[in-house]
Amino acid sequence: MIDNQYNYSTPNKPVNMRLFFSKYLRNWYWFVIALVAALGGAYYYLRNTTPIYQVSAALLIKKEDKGMIGDDIIKSENSKPSEKNIENEIETLKSRTLIQRVVDDLNLNIAYFQKGDVRDDEEIFDSSPIHVNVIKLNPTAYYAPVSVHILNPKQYELLDEEGNKKGEYNFNQVAKSDYGTFNVTYIDSLYNPEKNVIKVAFYDKESTIQQYQGAVKVELNNQKSTVLKLGMETSVPSKGKAILAKLMDEYTFAVLTDKNKEAASTMQFIDERLRMITGELGNVEKNVESYKSEAGITDLSAEGNLFLESVKDNDARLNDVDIQLKMLSGVERYLRSSQDGAAPATVMGNDAVLSGLLRKLSDLSTQQEKYNRTTQPDNPYRQTIEAQIASTKASILDYVSNQRQNLLVTQSSLKQQNGRFTSSIRTIPRKEREFVNIKRQQSIKENLYLLLLQKKEETAIAHAPSITDSRVMDAPYSSPGPIKPSHSSIYMLAVFAGLLIPAGFISARGLMNDKVQSRKEIEEETGIAVFGEITRKPKQLKNNIVDLTSHSLIAEQFKILRANLQYAAREDGAVDGQVILITSSVSGEGKSFVSINLALSLALLNKKVIVLELDLRKPQTAQYLNMTQLDKPGISSYLDGRIGHEQLIQQTQVHPNLYFISSGPIPNNPTELLSNGRIQVLLDQLRNEFDYIILDTPPVSMLADATLLGPYTDTAFYVVRHEYTPRNYMRLLSNLNDSHKFKSLNVIVNAVNYPNSEDFGYGYSYPKRKAY
Numbered sequence: 001m002i003d004n005q006y007n008y009s010t011p012n013k014p015v016n017m018r019l020f021f022s023k024y025l026r027n028w029y030w031f032v033i034a035l036v037a038a039l040g041g042a043y044y045y046l047r048n049t050t051p052i053y054q055v056s057a058a059l060l061i062k063k064e065d066k067g068m069i070g071d072d073i074i075k076s077e078n079s080k081p082s083e084k085n086i087e088n089e090i091e092t093l094k095s096r097t098l099i100q101r102v103v104d105d106l107n108l109n110i111a112y113f114q115k116g117d118v119r120d121d122e123e124i125f126d127s128s129p130i131h132v133n134v135i136k137l138n139p140t141a142y143y144a145p146v147s148v149h150i151l152n153p154k155q156y157e158l159l160d161e162e163g164n165k166k167g168e169y170n171f172n173q174v175a176k177s178d179y180g181t182f183n184v185t186y187i188d189s190l191y192n193p194e195k196n197v198i199k200v201a202f203y204d205k206e207s208t209i210q211q212y213q214g215a216v217k218v219e220l221n222n223q224k225s226t227v228l229k230l231g232m233e234t235s236v237p238s239k240g241k242a243i244l245a246k247l248m249d250e251y252t253f254a255v256l257t258d259k260n261k262e263a264a265s266t267m268q269f270i271d272e273r274l275r276m277i278t279g280e281l282g283n284v285e286k287n288v289e290s291y292k293s294e295a296g297i298t299d300l301s302a303e304g305n306l307f308l309e310s311v312k313d314n315d316a317r318l319n320d321v322d323i324q325l326k327m328l329s330g331v332e333r334y335l336r337s338s339q340d341g342a343a344p345a346t347v348m349g350n351d352a353v354l355s356g357l358l359r360k361l362s363d364l365s366t367q368q369e370k371y372n373r374t375t376q377p378d379n380p381y382r383q384t385i386e387a388q389i390a391s392t393k394a395s396i397l398d399y400v401s402n403q404r405q406n407l408l409v410t411q412s413s414l415k416q417q418n419g420r421f422t423s424s425i426r427t428i429p430r431k432e433r434e435f436v437n438i439k440r441q442q443s444i445k446e447n448l449y450l451l452l453l454q455k456k457e458e459t460a461i462a463h464a465p466s467i468t469d470s471r472v473m474d475a476p477y478s479s480p481g482p483i484k485p486s487h488s489s490i491y492m493l494a495v496f497a498g499l500l501i502p503a504g505f506i507s508a509r510g511l512m513n514d515k516v517q518s519r520k521e522i523e524e525e526t527g528i529a530v531f532g533e534i535t536r537k538p539k540q541l542k543n544n545i546v547d548l549t550s551h552s553l554i555a556e557q558f559k560i561l562r563a564n565l566q567y568a569a570r571e572d573g574a575v576d577g578q579v580i581l582i583t584s585s586v587s588g589e590g591k592s593f594v595s596i597n598l599a600l601s602l603a604l605l606n607k608k609v610i611v612l613e614l615d616l617r618k619p620q621t622a623q624y625l626n627m628t629q630l631d632k633p634g635i636s637s638y639l640d641g642r643i644g645h646e647q648l649i650q651q652t653q654v655h656p657n658l659y660f661i662s663s664g665p666i667p668n669n670p671t672e673l674l675s676n677g678r679i680q681v682l683l684d685q686l687r688n689e690f691d692y693i694i695l696d697t698p699p700v701s702m703l704a705d706a707t708l709l710g711p712y713t714d715t716a717f718y719v720v721r722h723e724y725t726p727r728n729y730m731r732l733l734s735n736l737n738d739s740h741k742f743k744s745l746n747v748i749v750n751a752v753n754y755p756n757s758e759d760f761g762y763g764y765s766y767p768k769r770k771a772y
Helices: 015-026 029-047 068-074 081-094 094-105 205-215 239-297 302-336 352-374 380-425 430-462 486-511 517-527 554-571 592-601 633-639 670-674 678-689 704-712 729-739
Strands: 053-062 110-114 130-137 148-153 155-159 165-170 174-177 179-188 195-200 215-218 225-232 468-479 532-537 578-584 607-614 658-661 690-698 715-721 745-752
Touching: 015 029, 015 486, 029 486, 053 081, 053 239, 081 215, 081 225, 081 239, 081 352, 094 239, 094 745, 130 148, 130 195, 155 430, 165 532, 205 225, 225 239, 239 430, 239 468, 302 380, 302 430, 352 633, 352 670, 380 658, 517 532, 517 715, 517 729, 532 554, 532 658, 554 592, 578 704, 592 607, 592 658, 633 658, 633 670, 633 678, 658 745, 670 704, 678 690, 678 704, 715 729
Parallel strands: 532 745, 578 690, 578 715, 607 658, 607 690, 715 745
Antiparallel strands: 053 225, 053 468, 110 195, 130 179, 148 155, 148 195, 155 165, 174 179, 215 225
């Protein structure tokens, strides 16, 4: 009996990488085709996709020096006012107001395109030979672009999206069309006769502003510096550089405007005071002149001059206190009102703390205006800014209240001292005393006038229009090559796709395929070692009889199968003829093909071999041997007792040692005939006459005929066809082996497709030899 058990005692068997990759290497041409297609697609994509460039610039934000004395007082221990100021500048650069100015100045809501060498439409920003000045657009202008066909330097015609003519017009003249009212300017130096059709696209202004608000990126270049990096991605580098340059210009202009607004507020305050003091000083000087003329006094005595100097110093201090009290009143009125705009000037005061608090309030107000324009009222950032403004105003009001109390105390002390000076003046002669009082008023007005003039000049110098708080470190520049799409990334992705797609398809096909693919599947599912394997039948083989005298692969495989069978028979010590049963799972797996050629290979060893066609329902063996005799007596006739076995045996024309018994007429009850016991008598008689008796039986999954014959056989071969037999029938084979319905059950794999196999043996053939 042939030992058909397979040893699976090595669960930690290493993965055979050759077998794993073999299924992919067999289909190498798929990978080549996929790689060529993927790389070709990548090339086509890169060729037709508009490249995107990175445009960048750098802007230095200078730190303000004024108010530094009080900075340590107004900022908390962990606050970072400089960073908050930088964040404000970042938001200002991205604000809708500045972007809108850029869109308006550069006319970005109109784009010009012309046919490119590769792509159909390529934007031309600064090289367009025409310029459209919009007066009024109709809604239809935003839905489809309009084309301007330049006829000559004086005329052009409008074309719609389909190329239909919509009108002919003159350059530099107002044109009215379905798209709206506008005039077109011709630029002769940029005209290319080969590209005389310019496509013009109109965009909604609000959408354009939002688009560039999102496109412009502003970030802090280094946390320890105040350098801002501006950047944007664009398909036209010159356009991106123009946008960033214009944005920085508008930012500088806005900063200067804010500084001028603050200076104007301060100058207005000073001018008002100067006008009032100028009038008062003129009146006092007239009083001095009149008194001198009437009283005949030309100068004061030494005592009068002493008193006058003392009073002048005291009055100057008292006047300074009065100015500070008026300034505090102005600040308090501004805070308690709901007005917006620049905060009241504090240049007249030397209070660094108050100046710092007001500057902080001004920054917060600027940030609040930005959020009011761009966010909803319930936005958390907007609510946070409003809370900070309320808190800062409360702090300023508390500080103003405390300072007013201190100034009032100082004012009271100075007035008391003035009273003492006044009492002392009474000791001098009356005329001189009256003159001292007049000179005293003149001195007060002169000092105040000079102070106001000094502060006015300081304000004018500090807020000079040419002084800005920013400086362009790097003018706008573009990347040397496109950043999108990345050529290396696209080609790498194409290579990956060219490898993964066919690999995935092959793997998916293997997972979805329910046919037997490998020796490993058979042995793992059934626990039965593969006894032999037969390659696919050669195409040049017209019938099913293999020339076993040749050195072809299929001939050598049948010889190997014969040798294995003989070796197993010698180990069993068999003397009488060996009965070999050949069956399969379903029809079409080649059991009849294997039966005939295995029998022929045994007959070539000078052994008497007989093949029994026991597929009584669908016989084919006789047809393969060109011995079709369905109407003549056969096994079915013998089983129903009509003839003896001597009348059944026929010698074939294939080989003298090969005999055959046909199935005979198809019976109505083949299973009952096989169960009546006469088949055992037949096999016993044939054992004495033949060396090998081969039973070609029907498939076991459909009929019970093969299992009925099992007890009468010495060996059973189960034919599995590569890439044909369903994988789930391996469970049936395993059950047959476990139930021991056959004395020895072995597996022959037929029609092995070696180029498409995973772990079957390699195909080979002997070279043809010349005859000598």
